[in-house]
Amino acid sequence: xxxxxxxxxxxxxxxxxxxxxxxxxxxxxxxxxxxxxxxxxxxxxxxxxxxxxxxxxxxxxxxxxxxxxxxxxxxxxxxxxxxxxxxxxxxxxxxxxxxxxxxxxxxxxxxxxxxxxxxxxxxxxxxxxxxxxxxxxxxxxxxxxxxxxxxxxxxxxxxxxxxxxxxxxxxxxxxxxxxxxxxxxxxxxxxxxxxxxxxxxxxxxxxxxxxxxxxxxxxxxxxxxxxxxxxxxxxxxxxxxxxxxxxxxxxxxxxxxxx
Amino acid sequence: xxxxxxxxxxxxxxxxxxxxxxxxxxxxxxxxxxxxxxxxxxxxxxxxxxxxxxxxxxxxxxxxxxxxxxxxxxxxxxxxxxxxxxxxxxxxxxxxxxxxxxxxxxxxxxxxxxxxxxxxxxxxxxxxxxxxxxxxxxxxxxxxxxxxxxxxxxxxxxxxxxxxxxxxxxxxxxxxxxxxxxxxxxxxxxxxxxxxxxxxxxxxxxxxxxxxxxxxxxxxxxxxxxxxxxxxxxxxxxxxxxxxxxxxxxxxxxxxxxxxxxxxxxxxxxxxxxxxxxxxxxxxxxxxxxxxxxxxxxxxxxxxxxxxxxxxxxxxxxxxxxxxxxxxxxxxxxxxxxxxxxxxxxx
Numbered sequence: 001x002x003x004x005x006x007x008x009x010x011x012x013x014x015x016x017x018x019x020x021x022x023x024x025x026x027x028x029x030x031x032x033x034x035x036x037x038x039x040x041x042x043x044x045x046x047x048x049x050x051x052x053x054x055x056x057x058x059x060x061x062x063x064x065x066x067x068x069x070x071x072x073x074x075x076x077x078x079x080x081x082x083x084x085x086x087x088x089x090x091x092x093x094x095x096x097x098x099x100x101x102x103x104x105x106x107x108x109x110x111x112x113x114x115x116x117x118x119x120x121x122x123x124x125x126x127x128x129x130x131x132x133x134x135x136x137x138x139x140x141x142x143x144x145x146x147x148x149x150x151x152x153x154x155x156x157x158x159x160x161x162x163x164x165x166x167x168x169x170x171x172x173x174x175x176x177x178x179x180x181x182x183x184x185x186x187x188x189x190x191x192x193x194x195x196x197x198x199x200x201x202x203x204x205x206x207x208x209x210x211x212x213x214x215x216x217x218x219x220x221x222x223x224x225x226x227x228x229x230x231x232x233x234x235x236x237x238x239x240x241x242x243x244x245x246x247x248x249x250x251x252x253x254x255x256x257x258x259x
Numbered sequence: 260x261x262x263x264x265x266x267x268x269x270x271x272x273x274x275x276x277x278x279x280x281x282x283x284x285x286x287x288x289x290x291x292x293x294x295x296x297x298x299x300x301x302x303x304x305x306x307x308x309x310x311x312x313x314x315x316x317x318x319x320x321x322x323x324x325x326x327x328x329x330x331x332x333x334x335x336x337x338x339x340x341x342x343x344x345x346x347x348x349x350x351x352x353x354x355x356x357x358x359x360x361x362x363x364x365x366x367x368x369x370x371x372x373x374x375x376x377x378x379x380x381x382x383x384x385x386x387x388x389x390x391x392x393x394x395x396x397x398x399x400x401x402x403x404x405x406x407x408x409x410x411x412x413x414x415x416x417x418x419x420x421x422x423x424x425x426x427x428x429x430x431x432x433x434x435x436x437x438x439x440x441x442x443x444x445x446x447x448x449x450x451x452x453x454x455x456x457x458x459x460x461x462x463x464x465x466x467x468x469x470x471x472x473x474x475x476x477x478x479x480x481x482x483x484x485x486x487x488x489x490x491x492x493x494x495x496x497x498x499x500x501x502x503x504x505x506x507x508x509x510x511x512x513x514x515x516x517x518x519x520x521x522x523x524x525x526x527x528x529x530x531x532x533x534x535x536x537x538x539x540x541x542x543x544x545x546x547x548x549x550x551x552x553x554x555x556x557x558x559x560x561x562x563x564x565x566x567x568x569x570x571x572x573x574x575x576x577x578x579x580x581x582x583x584x585x586x587x588x589x590x591x592x593x594x595x596x597x598x599x600x601x602x603x604x605x606x
Contacts, residue, residue: 013535013555017400024401035536092375093366120535123396124378126366129334133370138447139334141363157451161530162359163463164271165456167331171448181522181529181536219375223404224396230561236584245585246595249567250603252583256565258543259467259511259604 001053001111001151003044004104005077006131007037008119009061009068019224033068036116038075038186039179043146044114045076046184051149053111054078058103060088060096066202073197074189080200081107085207092219097130102212103205104135111154115178117142132176140171144182261349263295265411267341267365268313269358270301271332275309277464278356278418283317285383285421286354292385293351296320300344300353302337304330307434314432316424321432326439331450334363339440342371350411352390357415365415375407381420390414398535398558418463419541460514462531467513468542468563470533471589472556473520474549474570475500478590490525497526503590504548507597510606516540516560518550534559548589552577569593 011017015029033041044055057072059065060083069080083103088095104113113135118125132139144166145159154173159166161180189197207213237252239245253259264286269276286297299318301310303325310323322344328336341364345353353368355361357379369376381402382393390412396403407413462468476497483492501515508515516533517526533540535555545563550556552568552575560566561580568581569589578584585592600606 011397013558014553016554017397019401024397094369094373094375097370121397123394123398124376125362126369126376126378129363129366130370130376133338133367139363139367140448141334142359159454162271163276163461164453166454168451168454169333169448170451175447181532215373217375218409219377219405219407221403221405225402225404227395227399227402227561230580232566232580232582234578234581234584236578236586238586242587242591242595243598245587245592246599249583249585249592249596250599253544253565253567254603256544256582258565 001047001051001149002109003047003053003055003112003114004107004110005037005040005044005055005057005072005114006100006127007041007057007059007068007072007116008034009059009065010034010119010121013120019226022224024224031064031067033071034116034119036118036120038116039181039183040114040116041072041075041077042186043179043183045187047112047146047149051151056081056107058083058100060084060091060099069202070197070200071189073200074193075187076193080202082202082204083210084204087207088214090217090220092217093124093126093130095214095217096127097134098212098214099207099210100127100131101134102210104131106205106210111173113137113174113176115176117178117180128176128178135176138171138175140169140175141178143177143179262293263298263348263350264289264293265298265300265345265350265353266313266318267353267355267361268299268301268309269356269361270303270306270309273303273305273309275312276356276358277423278358278416280316281418281421281423282354282356282416284424285416287317287424289352289383289385289390293388295351298322298350300341302329302340310434312426314430314434315426315428319432321434322437323434324437324439328439328441328443328446332360333446333448333450334367335448336439336441336446337364338367338371340437341368343440344437345372345411352412352414355415357417361415365413369413372411372413374409374411374413376413376415377405377407378415379417380414381417383414395539398539398555399561400558417541460512462514462516462533462538462540465514465540465542467508467511467544468516468533468540468560469504469508469511469513469546469548470516470518470550471501471504471521471527471548472518472550473524474589475504475521475526476524477549480590494525497521497524500549500590501527503593503597507546507593507600510597510600510604511544513542513544518553518556520553547577548593550577551575552580
């Protein structure tokens with residue numbers, strides 16, 4: 001199987017992200033491979049281990065996005081490509097999807113394009129669906145299990161995680177998929193993997209290389225701000241027995257009229 | 260008509276998702292500023308009843324498609340019809356509830372309509388004829404105000420962020436039936452069946468969430484059955500702890516949440532995880548049991564209306580966000596609290 005995984009580099013989940021002087025900062029917190037995308041890389045590696053083939057990891061961003069790609073290589077991906085171009089600085093989701101769709105086409109003969117559920121910075125969660133739409137491939141999102149991959153018939157089955165439970169679907173390949181955490185714990189990079197990744201030559205593709213002319217971004221975000229401070233009066237409930245504490249606490253909660 | 264405000268009504272197996280109705284109050288506010296009619300969109304199989312309900316919640320007109328190809332949600336046929344209708348009628352705004360289905364239909368519809376998408380919005384305002392949408396980013400660590408320069412402006416609304424209007428059964432509106440844009444043989448994905456669909460109140464819709472953390476495994480009074488190794492014994496203890504958490508949730512008609520630490524330790528399935536890499540919840544009442552409050556957990560529940568923390572460690576960061584705190588053993592407090600609510604709520 002030929003699999004492409006689209007990944008993003010983001011500030012670590014433990015980062016304290018704030019807006020200072022109109023700019024987003026996260027102090028000295030590290031930039032990491034988007035945690036949701038780690039599951040997508042893991043999924044790709046498992047599929048290739050079972051069915052053969054190779055995994056290409058793609059990221060769009062500046063030179064520093066190479067770290068996310070190196071992590072993906074260290075986990076075992078075969079190759080990585082960085083898409084970087086001054087023309088895609090303020091990309092909205094549609095621009096991103098245009099660029100990624102073109103990159104997937106350029107890789108060529110791809111059976112499956114995998115995404116994480118969403119990036120933990122912009123929290124949009126629409127890039128996989130939009131990329132699928134542009135490619136004209138079916139989108140199967142929020143996948144927790146993949147089964148019955150049939151390369152000859154170009155089909156597979158997947159279980160999706162939705163509000164009401166699990167939905168079992170079958171679809172044809174090529175397809176776009178986004179995966180959720182249930183798909184399996186991402187592996188740690190091996191020592192050999194890290195060595196290989198550190199020496200890897202990661203090609204950079206520009207918009208001209210992709211032969212794509214993405215639309216003007218229509219979404220802009222003129223304002224970024226810290227959430228309003230919540231004024232919370234903390235009240236510690238104490239008492240002589242758990243029953244007494246529970247009674248007092250239950251009364252306080254009833255008074256809040258939230259039940 | 261051009262310039263109308265559309266609301267996509269999400270449904271699962273013939274039942275509207277309640278967050279769809281919340282979108283009608285947002286539509287009403289936009290209508291006050293932008294004018295136009297409020298048009299409901301209902302796609303499904305045997306869903307004329309939902310189309311009528313949409314009128315009660317505020318639709319002036321409902322475009323509904325009643326067809327077996329819409330029996331199960333798949334984004335392709337839904338987006339194709341949505342885009343076809345929007346190209347014909349040129350709405351100014353299309354609102355969706357941010358359910359899994361709403362987000363996907365909106366995302367693909369935006370591609371077909373060559374317009375932008377603003378997902379998971381918590382507030383809307385209109386300045387100089389433009390809709391400005393407030394969206395949490397970095398799991399709510401920051402807020403952004405975003406706008407879309409092209410029409411239709413496609414916006415999905417975070418569940419429980421807009422008031423649900425009272426239905427008015429006396430309201431009347433026009434129901435217009437429309438035909439699907441795709442036939443079944445043009446749709447690659449087939450829905451085979453569903454599993455695990457029974458399970459309780461969904462986290463993102465819940466008015467009350469009771470969550471457990473690593474602390475659920477620390478009951479010193481429990482003796483695990485013979486023959487378990489250390490890890491198995493730990494998980495067994497945690498299951499007993501989560502049983503207490505679920506009992507409290509049941510009495511409050513709430514959902515069960517968990518910290519990432521509890522999910523990663525194998526105490527409870529991932530569906531229950533609240534936080535930056537789990538679900539973001541905004542209940543009226545959030546009770547955290549044995550959760551210390553890592554920044555990634557706080558990001559998923561900080562906008563809950565009333566937060567209660569029960570934890571042994573008085574320095575746990577969760578207490579800073581808590582309206583009410585109890586420094587104590589959750590294995591003492593939680594069952595007593597369940598009992599106290601049983602009396603007060605007559606259960």
